[in-house]
Amino acid sequence: MKAQVFRGVNQLSYEEVPVPELGADEVLVQVRVVGLCQSDIKKICYPLYEPPRIYGHETAGEIAAVGENVTGWQVGQRVVVMHHIPCMRCKYCLNDNFSMCEVYKQITTTAGFTPSGGGFAEYVKVPGHIVRNGGLIAIPDPVSFEQASFVEPTNCCLKAVKKLQVAPGQTILITGAGPIGLMFIMLVRYFGGRAIATDLLPSRIEKAQAVGAEAAFDARDPDLPSKIFSITEGMGVDATLLAVPSDKAFFQALDCTRKGGKILFFAEFPEQAEIPINPNILYRRELDLMGSYSSSYRLQSLATDIVFNQRIDVNSLISDRYPLQNLAAAVAQAIKPTPDTYKILLYPGQRN
Ligand SMILES: [Zn+2]
Ligand SMILES: [Zn+2]
Numbered sequence: 001m002k003a004q005v006f007r008g009v010n011q012l013s014y015e016e017v018p019v020p021e022l023g024a025d026e027v028l029v030q031v032r033v034v035g036l037c038q039s040d041i042k043k044i045c046y047p048l049y050e051p052p053r054i055y056g057h058e059t060a061g062e063i064a065a066v067g068e069n070v071t072g073w074q075v076g077q078r079v080v081v082m083h084h085i086p087c088m089r090c091k092y093c094l095n096d097n098f099s100m101c102e103v104y105k106q107i108t109t110t111a112g113f114t115p116s117g118g119g120f121a122e123y124v125k126v127p128g129h130i131v132r133n134g135g136l137i138a139i140p141d142p143v144s145f146e147q148a149s150f151v152e153p154t155n156c157c158l159k160a161v162k163k164l165q166v167a168p169g170q171t172i173l174i175t176g177a178g179p180i181g182l183m184f185i186m187l188v189r190y191f192g193g194r195a196i197a198t199d200l201l202p203s204r205i206e207k208a209q210a211v212g213a214e215a216a217f218d219a220r221d222p223d224l225p226s227k228i229f230s231i232t233e234g235m236g237v238d239a240t241l242l243a244v245p246s247d248k249a250f251f252q253a254l255d256c257t258r259k260g261g262k263i264l265f266f267a268e269f270p271e272q273a274e275i276p277i278n279p280n281i282l283y284r285r286e287l288d289l290m291g292s293y294s295s296s297y298r299l300q301s302l303a304t305d306i307v308f309n310q311r312i313d314v315n316s317l318i319s320d321r322y323p324l325q326n327l328a329a330a331v332a333q334a335i336k337p338t339p340d341t342y343k344i345l346l347y348p349g350q351r352n
Pocket of ligand 1: 037038039057
């Protein structure tokens with residue numbers, strides 16, 4: 001089969017690799033659509049993990065083979081593949097911090113080499129513990145593979161929005177209106193909140209409003225805080241979601257978030273980043289700083305419901321479709337987005 005093998009920093013090789021061999025409790029999925037995630041881009045562009053590897057984890061496809069001991073799944077079924085599942089027994093899992101679980105951190109779906117997701121290939125193997133513990137999700141007939149590939153990124157965004165306890169009447173500032181920021185806007189609206197967005201690209205500022213932001217501003221606007229205060233009765237927003245790794249955005253968040261509000265780090269910063277802050281700002285204004293990384297096992301059925309039942313319009317986030325062969329071009333476009341670049345999807349086989 002063909003796969004995009006990570007052979008070193010910025011070295012993707014589209015090559016022939018063996019179809020993974022199946023154990024008795026494993027399932028082989030033919031990948032139909034795989035989303036390109038910011039985390040894939042980081043793993044390709046920085047020396048984070050030893051090559052060779054096959055990345056890709058926002059995977060939707062069709063079951064091509066099942067091991068002899070697998071029950072409940074058949075060849076031909078359409079599925080979303082989760083690339084990791086928590087143990088549900090450790091201290092982290094018992095406190096709903098699933099993404100800190102050591103079992104969860106071990107990615108086990110694979111298309112060959114050290115298991116790393118495996119979605120950037122024609123076939124991916126799903127290990128027994130994922131098959132048995134809810135890591136395969138059946139896709140209902142009316143839902144396309146494209147739509148289904150959004151379950152994982154939706155869960156990640158949903159987890160952050162849930163951490164902020166977004167509720168009707170609240171106003172949330174979202175810094176960055178790329179594919180993630182736009183999804184945040186939709187989810188904030190879904191929970192009854194008002195969304196305000198910022199970005200540097202005029203096209204994204206427009207798109208933010210098109211998907212439901214009540215207002216969207218240029219992030220460089222020196223009057224940003226006063227504009228935000230004027231639409232929040234002089235209070236500032238209830239919470240800010242940082243969807244860009246920018247210290248400027250963080251300081252804007254401090255300026256624009258109300259007393260007693262929350263600021264959530266969603267985007268991962270460069271390794272050497274440091275942000276100096278006077279702790280009294282947090283103390284006197286009772287601001288909560290929080291982080292949210294990856295998805296939540298507990299939110300899986302809600303994320304699935306939101307995507308499958310079109311409670312948010314994920315299809316409107318898709319801007320580009322590439323054959324898997326052109327992954328390097330897709331990565332280059334995501335790094336230097338054209339005005340109309342949002343979510344990029346990849347197709348290992350024929351598109352449909
Ligand atoms: Zn992802
Ligand atoms: Zn655990």
